Amino acid sequence: MAAAEGRADPRPAGHPPVAIGKVGVLLINLGSPDAPTKSAVRRYLLDFLSDKRVVEIPAFIWQPILRGLVLTVRPRKTAANYARIWQEDSPLRLNTRRQAEALADAWPGVTVDFAMRYGNPSIPSRLEAMHAAGCDRILLAPLYPQYSSATTGTAIEHGWNSLDHMRWIPATRTLPSYHDHPAHIAALAASVREGVAALDFEPEAVLASFHGMPKRTLELGDPYHCHCSKTARLLREALGWPEGRLRLCFQSRFGRAEWLQPYTEPTLEALAKEGIRKVAVVCPSFSVDCLETLEEIAIGAKEIFEHAGGTHFAYLPCLNDSAQGIEMLRCIIGESLAGWVPQG
């Protein structure tokens, strides 16, 4: 700019790069270990489970339990679970990368990248790269449809903390929860409708299995439970299904405290015992397939259901980088870019 106006650039040689008016979109998801090994999983779990928004127990009580008990026992089992579903990378990272690639040309001149809250690529490293590339406006987009402090909250907090040392802090926006966004419900409904139609059996019940949270977080005011209930209701209405055909439940319980109920695995056992032999499960709290869907549900929950007498079990995949999933992201992210990019 200075050169165009005929003046010398006043910055000394070697001056750090300065923002030059670009917009960046950072897709954020939870993160995975670097490899499906015990040592990599231990590092990942230490980072993840030390987050005060994930485990809300005072550090002087929790840290000795985490380091003395959880991290001596859990990494071996969790690494074995990851090994079962690992592709050329963790499915969560792979699917998130594919979403970012599919959105690369969605808005002319906008840089789209992705980061993981725990592990790599880290949020600070990708925000530094955006800053260096000249982004002075950045949308932090945690890809969790339902808000919870343990997921969306910590991703935003970490994003902001990663920028706070900068001299010229970029303007930031955050993607609102999209649990009830019509584009999200329409994409989910289309994927469930198509998924069920492609089965070689007619499910007698479909479970909408959301990641669980400690029940206490609901009492503390976390909107997650309400958001999940609303997603499930709107999805059922969009499908035109009667009450009871789509059942809300919560998976992935961790620790001994009570979590949101009903729990997914006991629900499947109870259904089998009631004589419901054919089910399908969809996981609407995950924007991409990951350990919790591909291992815990598609493998583990299937075994539990069949062991209890079920005969037919189908797992319906997440939206991932499907055409309808990308169209939905284009729509909800596009809304958050209003005023920053021309609206199409």
Ligand SMILES: C=CC1=C(C)c2cc3[nH]c(cc4nc(cc5[nH]c(cc1n2)c(C)c5CCC(=O)O)C(CCC(=O)O)=C4C)c(C)c3C=C
């Ligand atoms: C107190 C513990 C946990 C809370 C609270 C929690 C909330 C929560 N998590 C997700 C999404 C994912 N969780 C995943 C794995 C995972 N989650 C926990 C614990 C809590 N999650 C653990 C210990 C693990 C690791 C695996 C294990 O050891 O069991 C994943 C998968 C990551 C992957 O690499 O594939 C996702 C995704 C949500 C949405 C949520 C609250 C709303």
Ligand SMILES: [Fe+2]
């Ligand atoms: Fe989790």
Ligand SMILES: [Fe+2]
């Ligand atoms: Fe799990």
